[in-house]
Amino acid sequence: MKAAIVAIASLVALTGLALLSPQWLVFMAMLALAKGVVVLGLLVLMRTGLVSFGQGLYFGIGAYAAALLSHHLHVADAAVMLLAGAAAAGLVAALLGLLLARYRDIFFAMLSLAFSMILYGVLVKSAALGSTDGFNLHARTFFGVALASGAERRVFLIAGAVCAVVAALLVHRLLGGHWGRLATGVRDNELRVAYLGASPYRVVYVNYLIAGALAGLGGALAALAVGHVDPEMTYWTTSGEFVFIAILGGIQSILAPFVAATIFEALRMIASQYAPNVWQMSLGLAMLTIIMFLPAGLWTLAERRRRSA
Amino acid sequence: MSSILPIAFDGIAYASWLFLISAGLTLIYGVMRILNVAHGSLYALGAYAACSLAGAWLGGGLPAAGSFAMLLLAAVLVGSLVGPLIERGLLQWMYGKDEVVLVLVTYAVFLIMEDVIKLVWGVDSLLLPEPYALPGNFQLGGLPYPVYNVVLIALALATGLALAWALYRTRQGKLLLAVIHDREMSMAMGINVSRVYLATFAVGATLAALGGAFTAPTIAVTPGIGVEVIVLAFAVVVIGGLGSLGGAALGALLVGLVRSATVRYWPEAELFSIYAVMAMVLIARPKGLFAAQEARKI
Amino acid sequence: MLRLEGVSVSIGAVAILRGVDLEVSAGEFAGLIGRNGAGKTTLLRTIMGLQAPASGRLDFESQELADLPTYRRAGLGIGYMPEDRRLVPGLSAEENILLPAWAADADDAKVQLAHIYNTIPELTTLRARKALQLSGGQQKLVALGRAMMAGRKLLLLDEPFEGVAPVLARRLAEVISGLRKSGLSVILAESSMTHAHGLLDRVFTIDRGSVGVRS
Amino acid sequence: QQPLKVGIVTFLSGPAAGPFGVPARNAAELTAESLNAGTVPAPYSQKGFGGTPIELVIIDEAGGPQKQVAEYRNLVPRVDIVIGYISSGDCLAIAPVAEEQKKLTVLFDCGTPRIFEDASYKYVFRTGPTGTMDNVSVALYLVERTPNVKSIAGLNQNYAWGQDSWADFENAMKTLKPGIEVKTSQMPKLFAGQFGAEITTLLGSGAEVIHSSMWGGDLEGLVLQGAPRGLFEKHKVVLSAGEPAINRLGTRIPDGTILGARGPFGPFAPDTDLARWLKTTYQDRYHVPPNYASFKMTQAILSVKAAYEKAKGSGNAAPDQDKIIAALENLTFEGPGGPVKMALGKGHQAIMDAAVGTTKVEGGELKIVDVARYSADKVNPPDGMKSETWIKSGLKK
Amino acid sequence: MRAVLTAQGLQKSFGAVRAATDISLTFDPDTVVSLIGANGAGKTTFLNMVTGYLRPDSGQILFGERDIVGLSPRQITKLGISRSFQIPQLFNSLSVRENLLLAESIAATDNPQAATDEALTRFELAPYAAQKAGLLPEGIRKLLDVSMALSSRSKLLLLDEPTSGVSADEKFAIMDVVMGAARIAGVTVIFVEHDMDIVARFAGRVVAFYDGGIIADGSPDTVLRAENVRRYVIGEEIPHAAA
């Protein structure tokens, strides 16, 4: 019930933002949303105690799937692109998950990193896809309705908001119940999970699949927002960024990824605008401050407020 | 046949470099459970410090052979000043936090150091070619090879052996094992855990800086050299099995040899080689070549 | 020798120990008896410095313990045997026992080791085996040996008899009572007097964080 | 008077900052100040842009296309014109956004010909030549100097720039010398920095010529590691974008190395007032000579000034953006590297003459000797034809 | 009557240590059997082999008719064998209630919430319901571990030292609860125990292990009085040092 209210409120707020704010803000909101969706997937995975340093793989797959649709198959419908992004990523996750679900800890992290870097290598090698330069994409319709020039990103933001809110609600329901406890169980003590008769492998697999599909959706959203895809999306630094956003937000709440992604983007924007020569340092200091004072992630801020209220 | 020797030599030289940077990483991870992203910055810092020190030495007209000592000095200085600074100033407040949070902390340190390096040394590349050119070449399979690479290999060997001796043949090494396994119980047994951490981080930082300092003469020292190193080193460490020194050595060797063979026979695949090796090793051995022994749980 | 005055420990908002007064003199064997969750482990950990007290005084041989870091307490001759064993799995039983001596850089490690083997002959057969292979009870023995290595003056034993077969429990009781000869003090936490009968000079009871005395 | 705000985007951090980003930023600052002071030689001696002073807003290009698009969108409301971008990926990503935002955006350095070959833009211009001519001109130079060349090898960074450069060079050589043998094409990872195994392979390859489009630390590393091992003695080495390394490596670049500067820049610049002004003022202020990135930045700023003033005409009112764009299209103007024609991409893409030379140390200084110049239309495709097709189909007009 | 569990010639060595030397045992339905033995005698190893955690070097294990050697712990659990552990295996970051709830949910109990509440009361865990399992006192951890094993409604219940670490005055109470639950469900219980009073009170049959082998098997009376058992497991009465 409470979740539904938050969801509706977020939708209204985002729609308002999409319709009323200046273009740059619309774009930033959309990028934050896209990353938020990826991090949401990471959150699902982190419930099982696994951190993937390779979500860039699915982020990239989602983006390239959407972009290829537009660029090579001339399907320029944003809704189809989003769906294709999530589906393509989900499909690959379903395959790789069979292998990766056996891995734990840093080995899981690094093997997923290896896969994302292999895709990176493939993309860098594909001259037809523009190698590291990537290529541009255009979505001209949404559910078949032609988009007015200049309004595309406003529409995408609303579409992105709907995707994100639905995804967040589903994840919220999933993790709030038995499945969430089971995932925590896998994180805490796999042996006991097995001895209770459940399969840790299956839990990890399913969560990996969800994370992959969400990263794909995020990738497609980002591709729509940026209008350009390139292999950098699959590079480990991109994957690393997702992990950092996840930790920045903390893993307690479904809203945290979105809040953290927004703050991360904003921090980076402010740093590069006002300290172009030392933006990395500013970002680093900001991150340290957050870790020092909000040990369980940004979300502790909200928690504190709630408690004092 | 004639190409085996060159491939092996190039591979081993590259492996030596990889080993130097991964040894510190695996040590810090093994003992402190910190995946130290700032390792890349320490590597870069070592390279920059080496350029400054050896550059000043050579610029002062002192004997060129002494520049090797400057490389060492640079590594030790970085390790014993910056290492403790990071550990005491920052990390020591973070112990007990989740592993991934510590990754984030070291990532922040990495970001900060990138800009610090830029502010101190500027964005232009620094060059220190003398130590590389000084020892000259030798012939192998009809091709000239720099003697400097032999120096690098010897350095890696010496470092590896010294570390192995310290870790596996001394009491300090066994105490370290206790700290690794159970911080709290170690304190109760009278081990000064905080000092162990400090020393470990300083040694790890010195190793990173050593890698950077001895690479400096072969490359142009530019902003960003630390970024690439991190993933390479992580990959080697994971291939070898976390926290295992022998693993890091074997992992480095494997990666080095595969890379040099790839460059020779299939240059387009160079980009994948290390990740392909990592994926293959992990598929065959999910915990790396030398998996850490686990305690009996039930 | 050891003196606690009004020691209170809280974790978060929960008070775990409330104003504990306790005194153990040199060579004295004290029992700390209480049910599950009474606070026995917490009390021993507080003495060892693994848990910070919110208030109160801790003295050991008239030295204030409060600002002494944990590792220095071992140096004072306090040995701790945790209830859940906590050996270093990769090291042999003997190396585990020797760890405190190495940490202190003690020169009489050999002598003390021989003494430990003497008092607990069962350890001799286990000495070369890796701790990770030992059965639960065997690990308890090694943990006791290890505590003796550091604990030249005071031994903190947390439920040493739990999970130990009766034959060994008897032996342990013998061993512990044999320690009297060396003038050691012992605090022994147990949930009942079953194994500790006749072993103790003084018995403290602990219930919900409060310590009382039973003669 | 309200100054005109010019957004400048160039690498301030990362590996590209040293060789390109910062020299470009320096040139931008120098040029803007000189323009505002009215000290730039004719035809740019009027203060600012048509009398209006200009003010720079500089941001960092590091971080990849996604970040750049975000930065660009933030920048647009703050400035009147954007000049920038070194990375081709960034250029590709920015161009459509510029179009959407309707903001005059002048790309100054990136090399990929795809920008105006795959699409056409109204608001986007590039005042530097594409990468095509770099490799066509070095191929021409090579074949002229060594007509009997039989084999080549490549050492290029494994990313779009390196791959395209090698493909252009390889194709041009195949067109010029049918039957030429390619011994090996090494593609080390970008910023790998260490090329021991690659150099071994090249040394053993038996190729007469080695082509490399490397830049920055990679290029310097290649020279540092290759020269002591005799790579430059055993082979003719062609560095198609080698010019910026001169300032760093100086006499360490072995004699006989063929060098390009992505246009008639730096040591290849013609002896004009404008070039001399840039060289001396830059040298005085930054204590190094300006490299091609500096030249191209100044060239970009001057192109906008030329167009601005042409659009403004003799009137007093500031010209609107559409007028400036109309003036810039197909404009021919004088840059520090000589005349620039906005001849390709429907008047949005510049072409220039190319220059190639050979290194030689004389009197303890590195000199570029045996310089050859190629006229712009000899090394660039005709408008409307793709570079790749042009090279493969015989480099014909 | 068909045996619930039959072990035939089980062998297991760890390097030079022989943890099981030709163990053959048969367990009948609805019985309560206690495994006793010195430390390191091989009791836990036996349970580990039965539950698939360790694979015997040789020998056969039948659950009912079915050979279960080579099956994973999960598969064996699903067949109807559940166990508790000598060292409690809990979900440390979940609360006591959530631990139980998870166990009940996996066991597909009709109403996991109600079952959880019931277990909390039965094992007197209610006061700790909201506390994270990782912060529990050792004895309570043990209780929780045992109570989770009981959630599976299995046919065979293996308990590894269910009462060690539990306060003396509660040991009997716990065993009463376990036995009560077992009796209702018709479960066979095999429990490892070091407390001979508990053994004597609850076991219908006692198997004594020593050095990887079985030195006695039979009714509590006979086994606890057997010479071997007294020597190797219980230890001869030694007079207390006069206090």
Ligand SMILES: Nc1ncnc2c1ncn2[C@@H]1O[C@H](COP(=O)(O)OP(=O)(O)OP(=O)(O)O)[C@@H](O)[C@H]1O
């Ligand atoms: N880290 C902690 N956070 C919150 N509560 C804790 C923590 N550690 C212990 N407690 C609580 O402190 C109380 C005392 O615990 P303690 O472990 O000292 O008991 P104990 O007497 O040793 O019990 P047992 O005989 O079961 O080992 C318990 O109620 C326990 O839940």
Ligand SMILES: Nc1ncnc2c1ncn2[C@@H]1O[C@H](COP(=O)(O)OP(=O)(O)OP(=O)(O)O)[C@@H](O)[C@H]1O
């Ligand atoms: N994984 C293992 N690796 C090596 N040795 C093992 C392993 N598991 C058990 N052992 C050895 O096998 C023997 C039997 O161990 P087990 O745990 O079965 O004893 P136990 O009868 O349960 O003893 P306790 O009452 O102390 O728990 C012991 O000597 C132990 O050291």
Ligand SMILES: [Mg+2]
């Ligand atoms: Mg306790």
Ligand SMILES: [Mg+2]
């Ligand atoms: Mg056991």
